Amino acid sequence: MMVHIDKDLGIIDIDNCILSYSGETIINDDSKIERIGQWKIAPEGIIMEDAGRTHIDINANVIVQNDVQRIYAKDNDGNWVLVSKVPFNETPYSILSFDFDDEVIMGSVAGVSNEYGSIT
Numbered sequence: 001m002m003v004h005i006d007k008d009l010g011i012i013d014i015d016n017c018i019l020s021y022s023g024e025t026i027i028n029d030d031s032k033i034e035r036i037g038q039w040k041i042a043p044e045g046i047i048m049e050d051a052g053r054t055h056i057d058i059n060a061n062v063i064v065q066n067d068v069q070r071i072y073a074k075d076n077d078g079n080w081v082l083v084s085k086v087p088f089n090e091t092p093y094s095i096l097s098f099d100f101d102d103e104v105i106m107g108s109v110a111g112v113s114n115e116y117g118s119i120t
Contacts, residue, residue, distance in 0.1 A: 005047070005056070012045030012056060018065075030074045037067030037088065053099065060094035 004013040022036040045058040067088040072080040 001041075001043075007047060007054075010047040012047065012058065014043040014045060014058070016040070016042045032072050032080070034070045034072070035068070036070075038065040039063065039067070039092075040065055041094075056098045058096045058098070060096065062092050062094040064088055064091065 001017050002015045005011075006013075017040075019039045019041060021038075023034070025033045025035075027033065040063040042061040042063070043058055044061060045056055048055055048057055069084075069086045069088065070082055071084040071086075073083050075081050
């Protein structure tokens with residue numbers, strides 16, 4: 001994603017994107033979880049000053065699209081059988097704040113992790 005910051009105007013312009021993902025986690029020999037989906041990301045940002053500190057506030061505006069978790073177990077013949085299919089339809093909390101000077105000097109990596117997964 002391309003990011004353009006105009007500190008004088010306090011404007012942050014960030015390209016929109018679609019994050020597509022799929023993956024599989026083997027729990028043990030008899031069970032596994034698959035996760036597949038897309039998140040549309042349409043970030044909005046602003047530069048703020050507070051007590052002499054310049055910071056960047058960003059709302060990633062994440063929209064969940066087609067996110068599904070599937071849980072499988074093996075039957076007596078060793079074949080994977082779908083046990084559960086759970087759609088994820090919630091809107092994740094996606095507001096981040098960065099110290100402007102730190103990000104200009106060092107660059108930035110941000111992440112979120114919760115019971116549903118993690119993203120960096």
